[in-house]
Amino acid sequence: MDKLHIVKLGGGLLEDSNATATALASFHALSGHKILVHGGGSQASVLCKKLGIETKMHNGRRITDDDALDVAVMVYAGLANKTVVAGLQKLGTNAIGVSGADANLIQANKRPVQDIDYGWAGDISSVNTASLKAFLSIGLSPVFCAITHDQNGQLLNTNADTIAATVASALAADYKVYLHYCFGHAGVLKDIKDENSVIPTIRVNEVDELHHKGIIADGMLPKLQNAVMALHHGVQAVTIEKPETVHEGQALKTTVIE
Amino acid sequence: MDKLHIVKLGGGLLEDSNATATALASFHALSGHKILVHGGGSQASVLCKKLGIETKMHNGRRITDDDALDVAVMVYAGLANKTVVAGLQKLGTNAIGVSGADANLIQANKRPVQDIDYGWAGDISSVNTASLKAFLSIGLSPVFCAITHDQNGQLLNTNADTIAATVASALAADYKVYLHYCFGHAGVLKDIKDENSVIPTIRVNEVDELHHKGIIADGMLPKLQNAVMALHHGVQAVTIEKPETVHEGQALKTTVIE
Numbered sequence: 001m002d003k004l005h006i007v008k009l010g011g012g013l014l015e016d017s018n019a020t021a022t023a024l025a026s027f028h029a030l031s032g033h034k035i036l037v038h039g040g041g042s043q044a045s046v047l048c049k050k051l052g053i054e055t056k057m058h059n060g061r062r063i064t065d066d067d068a069l070d071v072a073v074m075v076y077a078g079l080a081n082k083t084v085v086a087g088l089q090k091l092g093t094n095a096i097g098v099s100g101a102d103a104n105l106i107q108a109n110k111r112p113v114q115d116i117d118y119g120w121a122g123d124i125s126s127v128n129t130a131s132l133k134a135f136l137s138i139g140l141s142p143v144f145c146a147i148t149h150d151q152n153g154q155l156l157n158t159n160a161d162t163i164a165a166t167v168a169s170a171l172a173a174d175y176k177v178y179l180h181y182c183f184g185h186a187g188v189l190k191d192i193k194d195e196n197s198v199i200p201t202i203r204v205n206e207v208d209e210l211h212h213k214g215i216i217a218d219g220m221l222p223k224l225q226n227a228v229m230a231l232h233h234g235v236q237a238v239t240i241e242k243p244e245t246v247h248e249g250q251a252l253k254t255t256v257i258e
Numbered sequence: 259m260d261k262l263h264i265v266k267l268g269g270g271l272l273e274d275s276n277a278t279a280t281a282l283a284s285f286h287a288l289s290g291h292k293i294l295v296h297g298g299g300s301q302a303s304v305l306c307k308k309l310g311i312e313t314k315m316h317n318g319r320r321i322t323d324d325d326a327l328d329v330a331v332m333v334y335a336g337l338a339n340k341t342v343v344a345g346l347q348k349l350g351t352n353a354i355g356v357s358g359a360d361a362n363l364i365q366a367n368k369r370p371v372q373d374i375d376y377g378w379a380g381d382i383s384s385v386n387t388a389s390l391k392a393f394l395s396i397g398l399s400p401v402f403c404a405i406t407h408d409q410n411g412q413l414l415n416t417n418a419d420t421i422a423a424t425v426a427s428a429l430a431a432d433y434k435v436y437l438h439y440c441f442g443h444a445g446v447l448k449d450i451k452d453e454n455s456v457i458p459t460i461r462v463n464e465v466d467e468l469h470h471k472g473i474i475a476d477g478m479l480p481k482l483q484n485a486v487m488a489l490h491h492g493v494q495a496v497t498i499e500k501p502e503t504v505h506e507g508q509a510l511k512t513t514v515i516e
Contacts, residue, residue, distance in 0.1 A: 070337055073341075074305075078332040082359055082405060095359075101347055131396075149344045153347075155340055
């Protein structure tokens, strides 16, 4: 099987032009099949603020009302996605920017209302691997933003970490998939103030314990739960790292293992 | 050769949800290969106004400064494009939304500064027909927004009428191309107040005369000049019409002929 690298770039990296350039150069340097997934959360919050739209949150999760969805689609699928695609084209990577609606790549359902209505938040129901394989086979590198659709005309806001893990899982039968969660730190840190405190390996069965001990922050937990899901579906390796190390297997990073 | 319909939807049609639904249903009803191109001009102006960004114009042409480009990318490539794509997916047309940067489909150059600097306005230099043919061959319908790139990382704002005519011209060697300019009227009207005054045919060599006589409005002239260009490049037919008539050859519409 061919190798396939799936790189998720945290939205924070796209707020700084130098960090963006470094991240795109690192992605470009990866050989073979590759897919990029990007966030863009705080850029959307900035636009909401400018437009006087209140950013609604519940327990750290965003509530996506009509106005917030429009802003998410404008920022994620518009400005962030096309800036990344144009930057990759400049380097010579033949990127194609997509949401889940494009080519029907990712179908999702509005999250059911239980205690709280998260609005237009979408939970993924399926991934169209045939179209993704067709794109990869003609040398295209899909660039996913964090927008999906319900096949009934409704766009939905879907967590970018989850998109990366779900696409990785769906393609694990066809490629040797390597999933990279990239952000501003070298890995999961024992001490958030010390970049040298990277935990080199985290076993799937250690995640809950590390969280209970407070070593894994609340924000890191969903990323690790996604990593566990991807490994269970046959993804070769999941790493948490800076973009600079995606093509260096032995660099300082956190590897999640079964 | 296979038939290929290229339908350009005026931005005005996307401002009204009923008009959008009718336009998308008409596009969906077309059989065979098809490409959609959409504008979105006044939606961008509305967002500019909300953000306190001044819309700069010169002789009826927009001047695209940094802020205006960001808004154009958010509205055209983001909200307008993904709304159209999700709407077509609902109907069962396998749409894929693209800018010129995606898959390097349309390369452009910043318009040279002569008397006036139009900012980030892009004049098309080439169309990547190989990738477009690959998409059409696997049953995808590309949906173009009015954004291109210069292959050096810069996104550019390009007139949607020109994109439609240039893509039609580039594919005329591979398909029997039918180019449809759709807007809110049944065709070019002799009397703008009378929908029954449609001019059924306009010959290429009549365009200048009709403009001088004031029958063709300034806003219609670039559309007709694009029509002439497309016919010169071997496009089978160019029509100016409502979206409802794209699949009815004999309906009331304006046909531009050599």
